[in-house]
Structure formats: C-alpha cells, structure tokens
Amino acid sequence: MILLTGATGYIGSHTWVELLLAGHQVVGIDNFSNSNPKVLNRIKQISGQEPVFYSGDVRDRAPLNKIFQTHNVKAVIHFAALKAVGESVQKPLQYYQNNLSGLLMLAEVMQEHKCTHFVFSSSATVYHPNNPIPYQENMPLGSTSPYGWSKYMSEQILRDIEIANHDFSVAYLRYFNPVGAHASGLIGEDPRGVPNNLMPYVTQVAVGQRDHLSVYGGDWPTADGTGVRDYIHVVDLARGHVKALNYLLSGKGSITANLGAGKGYSVLDLVKAFEKASNKKIPYKIVDRRAGDIAAFYADPTLAKDKLDWSVEYDLNRMCEDSWRWQSQNPNGFE
C-alpha cells in the first residue's frame, strides 16, 4: 500500500489515478483544508476502484497510526502542505506550523512503523533566485518566502533523518509549474478564491468569471518582456511520482530530481496557446511586477531522464487543452 497525504489536492488526485493505473494500491489522507471531498468520487469514476481514504490531519498522530496499523504501508508520498507563496508572507507561522509539523509527525509515525521510503513534494522555489538558468539539482539553495523556506527546511530535516537512519530513502522532487488536468475533465485544479497562479486565472477569464488577466510586468529581460516559467502537465508530473516511487522501492537509495519540461514559456506564450486551445479571447492588461517574482526560470530535467527514465510527454498546447476541458466542464470547480 502507498500512502498519499494531501491526496485529494490538485497533484495528489492526479498522482492517485496514475498510481492505480500502474497497479499500486493506494490509501489517501487529507484534511480538506484546500480540497473537496467530491474528488474521491471522481477518482472512482476514472479508475473504477473505490478509493481507500481517511479524513484527517497529518499533524495528528491518531489518524496516521490508524492507517499504519490497518494497512501495510510500503512508502509515503507527502503532498499535504499549504502552498500559496504570497499568503505565506502574511501568515508565516501558519505555514511553518502546517508544513513542518505535518512532516515531523509523519516521519515519526513512519519510523515507529518501520516505513522507510518517502517521496517529498519539493519545489523549484528552493533554488536561490540568483542561480543561472536552467536550474540543476546541485545549485545553491535559498528562498524568498516562508513557503519556500518551509520546503527548504523540510528537505534538510529529511536529509538529517537519512544520515541517522541508513535504511531511510527519500525522493526529493522539485516541481516547476504544474498546470493542465486529467484528460477526462473530471479532476483538475480548483483554487479557492482568487487564483494566485497564472493558468487557473486564465481559465477563469475564459469562462467569464473574471474580466481580464493582469500580466505582472511587461519589462522583464525576456524575449517579450513577460515572465518565463517551465510549465509541466500535471499528468506528466504524476507519472514522475510513479517513477520515483519505483526507484525507491527497488532499493536504489535517495534521489533529488527536478520535475520540469526543461523549456521556458512567457506569460504571453501561454495566453496565446490557451486562446488557440479554447477558441476564447483572453483580454489582458500589463500591470506592475508582482513582489517576489523573478524574470525567468526553467529546469534542467536531465537527471530525471537519466536516473528515473522520466521525461514529459505533453506540450504547452495539450496543457492548455486539458486545463480548458476541466474548467469548461466544471465552471465552478468541484462545487
């Protein structure tokens, strides 16, 4: 059995589906602080299997103990975290409390139950913003927000556990910018309130929930002046987790890997691709830069290719098509 924390969230739900497809048995836990219980029924519709799920918080020992006592958990994939960069600047305590206490409790319970394989949701945000692009795994780390530091500290905590316990192996997966949705249109990203991230904002403009996109800066040192990022289809990302899990289960030890496409697209590239995929016009206005943003970053995904035999299959057009299918079939998300 593979335990997924944050299992009903955006990346968790897509990974759940890909794990089932690959023949793994999965048990999920989530406190629904940023997801909807209806996801469970959608996972059932896609997979034809009844999801094994516990409603609970990873900062609480009791639900975790219950799961480990009931199921033979061979590995954990830990998605559960708060993830809004801007909000983390306003609420640092909440972010450190949730993201670090959750990790510590989970690691403790795993140790008690002798579970030694851990896949961790890290982020490109752990790279020091002054690094040259593309980012490589051995480049200097550092961050710019409490959210980013919580990921940096989590990596450090796990590395220290590895030193003390040689059986413990970790896949540190540094995600770039996940977008897109399952091809069925049944699961996808469902942010609460005003989306912080580009793609969900664009899809909400396309369905008429917002009247225009604010593009944060048109004077960045990039080809068209707008910010450049490495967008990765969430299903490709989910498959990266299956590969990383198999790597750990086969006893190869720990690994730190970028999960990105290795290509940079600007805000306007994404807007144009989305307009083509959806046949909708996306009105936009160039506004001031957003605090904390940098001009451009993308991954060097060579290590994941070489060691995990993983690389992306879906291009930007497919990301836009699938995001649009999800948003147009579910204009109000899971509600």
Ligand code: NAD
């Ligand atoms: P998400 O918010 O959709 O999913 C996270 C899930 O964790 C939610 O369902 C939430 O309810 C749950 N959760 C949060 N705290 C919990 C707790 N204490 N106990 C139990 N459940 C809890 O976010 P996502 O986009 O699916 O991200 C998953 C992971 O990937 C996170 O760790 C995030 O930091 C990381 N990540 C995300 C991105 C991104 O852009 N989406 C990029 C890099 C890394």
Ligand code: WQD
């Ligand atoms: C992408 C580009 C914006 C919204 C964040 C986190 C990162 C990771 C992914 C978790 C940038 C521009 C955006 C809008 C815009 N998450 N933009 N108008 O900032 O690269 O990464 O999410 O780990 O850690 O920092 O993603 O989607 O917010 O922005 O012009 O309304 O779109 O300036 O250039 P970002 P994003």
